[in-house]
Amino acid sequence: MTDIDTSPLPERKRGSGVKMVYDLLRDEILDLVLPPGSPIDEVQLAERFKMSRTPIREALVRLAGEGLIDTLPNRSTMVANIDFLNMHTFFDALVLMYRVTTKQAAQYHRPEDLEVIRAHQAEFAAAVQAQDALAMIATNAAFHSAIADAGRNPYFTGLFNRLLDEGRRMLRLYYQSYDDRLPQRFVEEHDVMIAVIANRDVEEADRLARQHAEQIVQQIQKLFARQDRLDMTL
DSSP states (O other): OOOOOOSOOOOOOTTOHHHHHHHHHHHHHHTTSSOTTOEEOHHHHHHHHTSOHHHHHHHHHHHHHTTSEEEOTTSOEEEOOOOOTTHHHHHHHHHHHHHHHHHHHHHHOOHHHHHHHHHHHHHHHHHHHHTOHHHHHHHHHHHHHHHHHHTTOHHHHHHHHHHHHHTHHHHHHHHHHTTTOOOTHHHHHHHHHHHHHHTTOHHHHHHHHHHHHHHHHHHHHHHHHHHHHTTOOO
8 A cells, every 4th residue: 555655745835735735635534645534633644734723623524524524522533434234325325326417418518628637538448547546536537527528517526536536545445455456348338438528429429438437346346345255444
């Protein structure tokens, strides 16, 4: 697992401390640098970021609001565990948003949207080729977010982005279980999805998006089933 980056932090603009702490901790949590259940110590964070505890607390409040950090009854703080018991509700929402956003993109996209989508796809393909799991996760999210943007419904885009963010920890576990190697078919499926969107084939866009999402969900569920058999606790 990647070590926490302890290199010198860039010089901050006035008032940017909370955002910097929030952004860095959020990425470390979602990328499993800070694993589920690991303790969060305000004093250590203040020393690490070389700032007072006030902006640290504000950043932690934001992370708690996103469900990424839990404060326990004894007032200690920890990285939130992944809620395996209610995972089916997350998967239901994720598959639905894959379908809705891809259908909307097929119906409402503009030519310039396709340029953005194709650019993100090229970045995703490069990350898969490099076997860079964190880049795969980030570029995959950017690709599907660009598709959602092309559908021109900011409510769908906002919800989908939140789901993609919440799913980053699950995808990280999945990639780790396969030595950070993603099957090439996911790259090819993205290419087909772009072609269908470009052709404004709404029904085929829905079918492809559902198939694409459901096979990812099934693979993650298989991983969690194996973890249960091994009594892995997160």
